[in-house]
Amino acid sequence: MLMPSPPTPFDPRHACIGVTRADTDTHLVWRPGRGARGLSCWIALPPNVASSLDTEARPLVAVHGIHRGARAQAKGFAARAGIQQRIVIAPLFDAEAWPRYQQVVRKGRADIALLELLRDLHVYGLVPTERVDLFGYSGGAQFAHRFAMLHPQRVGRLTLSSAGWYTAPDDGAFPYGLGPGTGGDSAWGPRLAARLDEFLRLPITVAVGARDDVVDQNTRSNKVLDQTQGRTRVERAARWVAALDRAARARGLSDPDLRHELLPGCGHDFNDCLTRGGLAALVLPDSAN
Amino acid sequence: MHVIPLVSTPDPARNAKWAFSTRRVPRDRVAGLGPVTSAIRSGDVILGRVDRIGSHRRIQLASGRPAELYEGDFVVLACGARYAPDQFEGVAEIDPDGTDMLAGGGVLGRMRARHARMATPTRVVPLGLLRDDAGAAINLADHALAERPRPSSGLTVIGAVGASMNAGKTTAVASLAHGLVRAGYRVAALKATGTGAFGDFNAYVDSGAQVVADFVDTGMVSTYGEPLERIETGLETLLGYAGAQGCEVALIELADGVFQAETAGLLRTSGVRDGFDGILFAAPDAASAVGGCAVLRDMGIEPDVVTGMVGCSPLATLEAESAGGVRIVTKDTLADPAGAGAILAEIRGKGGVARKDRAA
Incomplete structure (x- = not known):
């Protein structure tokens, strides 16, 4: 992340939200985390944000994968979000404070860090609504779906892309399922289970590159996981959506709003999914709000 | 004159x-x-x-x-x-x-x-x-809130009762209010019975609850000895006020213990008891937790959350849970947005405080 050159003319609101640097061409601004556990983020603002921000539109929170490319997340959705007069918030879960942010409730409590960031931004009017649209790529998709299972009241639309694996709506021990884990994990599965009805009522889109069917070094693999979820991201996405559909129907939700999308020609590459796979239109559909 | x-x-x-x-x-x-x-x-x-x-x-x-x-x-x-x-x-x-x-x-x-x-x-x-x-x-009473009924929908009402004074009711209500507020809910922290004082009121304000009010706001300096009908009207008014302020959840504390006359009277009043979507019970120790839950069950109430000072002691928690029928929730869990959200979801999902055998 480089300092822009020449110096950026700041929107007056930038100083207020604690922005320290900005890119003129993309309307990206960087907000460093505040306080001991403050979450930093890139924010993509529509042009002339002070006058054009749609105060009724839900912001998009886009969560990076394990390479922690938060800026790429904000930049990737900036143009389409700008047309919709929405902002994009791309938090950066740094490796030291949130080494396992994908599992949400581990060291640093990534879920609380995001809730607090949203509260901060609400103060400045950048998060005007109770809910945000939530997107995550790869490890970010793991975070996003677990966050939404834990805090469904804060999510408007959930879009996942290319998650390595999922927490299933079944009795398996958390984080594989919603049953009690062992030791310090014992409470988390039941907490997610308590919110399952609310979660299943969310509009959920699960995307994965059609060619993302290679087991690589970042693909978690063990006997139980491979048997229950499949071996590749493509298999796992399909099985998870099917499991959500069964869980929803078992609860009497006859028409769950679930979509499963294969992104044509895409492997496990965010930019590829974005440019070739049409990911932005899935994340920010025209009828998003 | x-x-x-x-x-x-x-x-x-x-x-x-x-x-x-x-x-x-x-x-x-x-x-x-x-x-x-x-x-x-x-x-x-x-x-x-x-x-x-x-x-x-x-x-x-x-x-x-x-x-x-x-x-x-x-x-x-x-x-x-x-x-x-x-x-x-x-x-x-x-x-x-x-x-x-x-x-x-x-x-x-x-x-x-x-x-x-x-x-x-x-x-x-x-x-x-x-x-x-x-x-x-x-x-x-000349300066009380105008009487009004609770909203017909949209407000989840959770009562908080205790085994005694200083059982941890106020801390529990404040903790749960804080957890829910952090989770993004709009919360009212209310007190329906007791004696006018700012300790509990300020604890609720400090929790971040968007609406805080008590029986003084309905015109009573103390509810001790007041007719149940008047207290019940005050409770409805507090809930009506919370609803009018856009609250999604109302936490409403009843003072003292379950044997106190007005608290027991309210809990035995079907209109009050059945108006709670959930009940939080605070106890100072293991025996009070188990015994208090038994008293509530005799009233036809199944507590959803058992908490209070008992939760500060791992040994007391173990004693209570070993005795059966009780699961102790700590104030840290109540104050955690994920913990609070899960408790709210469980209460919303079960449809009222009535014990299954009574409802059947």
Whole structure:
């Protein structure tokens, strides 16, 4: 992340939200985390944000994968979000404070860090609504779906892309399922289970590159996981959506709003999914709000 | 009615220390003083002079801070009763020669019993009833919230009851309110019974709850000895107020323990009991947790959350849970947005506090 050159003319609101640097061409601004556990983020603002921000539109929170490319997340959705007069918030879960942010409730409590960031931004009017649209790529998709299972009241639309694996709506021990884990994990599965009805009522889109069917070094693999979820991201996405559909129907939700999308020609590459796979239109559909 | 005009300089009523219980009374309504008679009612507002400092060395001011009391201070308090097993029991009666300060929040009455550790009450000489320019005695009920029913939908109501005073009810309500607020909910923290004081009120404010109110806001300085119908109306009004402010969740504390007359009476009133979507029970120790839950079950109530001081002790928690039928939730879990959200979802999902066997 480089300092822009020449110096950026700041929107007056930038100083207020604690922005320290900005890119003129993309309307990206960087907000460093505040306080001991403050979450930093890139924010993509529509042009002339002070006058054009749609105060009724839900912001998009886009969560990076394990390479922690938060800026790429904000930049990737900036143009389409700008047309919709929405902002994009791309938090950066740094490796030291949130080494396992994908599992949400581990060291640093990534879920609380995001809730607090949203509260901060609400103060400045950048998060005007109770809910945000939530997107995550790869490890970010793991975070996003677990966050939404834990805090469904804060999510408007959930879009996942290319998650390595999922927490299933079944009795398996958390984080594989919603049953009690062992030791310090014992409470988390039941907490997610308590919110399952609310979660299943969310509009959920699960995307994965059609060619993302290679087991690589970042693909978690063990006997139980491979048997229950499949071996590749493509298999796992399909099985998870099917499991959500069964869980929803078992609860009497006859028409769950679930979509499963294969992104044509895409492997496990965010930019590829974005440019070739049409990911932005899935994340920010025209009828998003 | 003869009204004794107030002298203008100094103005003893306006410059007195107004107690928290009188917070809703506008100062400019005061036009004079009337005599203290046997016709005095609970909630009537009294100007008094501190005669002798006793157990209460401070008064809780309407502004929300405590103030030192000195002998000779002018104070404004409300006539009322009090029920506090670890302090005083007293009634809404005023002796013109000197009466008892039953609560630091501003309750004057006649003490009938006190805990062995309590000194005698601070004594106050009543100088007169505050009256308006029409000669009417000023009563807290004159400035209460307008009566209204709870909203027909959209508000989840969670009652908080305890085994006793100091069981941890207020901490539990404040913790849960805080957790829910952090999770993004709009929350009301309310108190339906008890004695006017700012301790619980301020704890609720500090929790971040968007709406905070208590029975004083419905015109009662204390609910001890009040007709259940009046308390029930006050409870409905608090919930109606919370709903009108856009709250999604109302946490409503009932004072003291489940054996206290008004608390037990409310819980046995089907309209109140069935109006709770969930019940949070606070207990100081393992025996109280198990025994209190049994009492509630006898009333047809299945507590959703058992918490309180018992949760501070891993051993007491183990004892209670080993005895069966009880799962202890710590205040940290209540204050955690994920923990609070899960508790709310469980309560919303089960459809009321009624025990399954009673509902069947």
